[in-house]
Amino acid sequence: MSVTPYIVLSSILFTIGCVGVLTRRNAIVVFMCVELMLNASNLALVAFARQHGNLDGQVAAFFVMVVAAAEVVVGLAIIMTIFRTRRSASVDDASLLKY
């Protein structure tokens, strides 16, 4: 079984996540697109682990998941803080770092 289709699917998902980050305005949806990109890279890691017959790729995917969990916690807390001060979750409204 060749893993090429998995890699192609992973690159398509990564591209979609990338376009989402660039086009969407809602900060939470932008964050979801970042998660989609992380998931796509995970799929590539797991597929290549199978291709090469060792488990290092799976361990890497596991670490990516841990980092993604930590990132989501902090990122959503930041979005909450921005929403509290500006009453908006749009990425365009937070154009200034202060005030």
Next chain:
Amino acid sequence: MTAFWFLAPIMVIAALGILFVRKAVHAALLLAVVMISLAVLYAALDAPFLFAVQIIVYTGAILMLFLFVLMLVGVDASDSVVETIRGQRLLAIVAGLLLGLVLVTGVGQISLGAGTGLTEANNGGNIQALASILFSRYVFAFETTSALLITAAVGAMVLAHRERLTPKPTQAGLAAQRMRDYAAKGTHPGPLPPPGVFARHNAVDTPALLPDGTASEASVSRVLAARGTVRSAPALADDIEEVQRQLGEAPHAGRTGAASAEEETL
């Protein structure tokens, strides 16, 4: 490969849906579809541990966190279609298409061959094999992860914590403030009027009627008023007459009849 060819179109369509749906909640649900499909693909790729972790950590924890924040922020936080930078959306789509084209053709050009497969590596069980790698070669990364997790937890607590700048108002203080408002501005010191209760309408979106027949705005939640779902009182009166007409009674005849019957029982 059956699972792959079945799930891949679903995943791509769901991922594209994240780009186009208006509401963030729908985007979160589409992301859940992508993540669960990914979990199934992990199972097909001989990664049963990651299959479980993907479902528990990603769809169970991370996505629920997204939904919690969406509930806190409000479902109506839809993004506007107006572009802040002119032509940015078009450029982004063109750049995305180029990136996708390069990645897909680049990956499509190379032939990876049949691959080794994980039957040998998973010999003593996938989880046991992963654990032996994780706690030998990657033990330092694993230890560092704990620092990362502690930092994330403390960071989230610091960011979400709000310092109380004023002392917490006591019940006596609130009562005194209410009386001061009454003296200064004439605000009604008592509780707000409850929503109107009619013969068949006791829903919260029905405003109470004041003695002069007008609807009391204070009796309906301002959220309902902002959403525009408050029933109007005159329309309700029409409604009652319409039902009476359907029952075949003359207007007001039934009402006075019931009132006199009530008086008799009293």
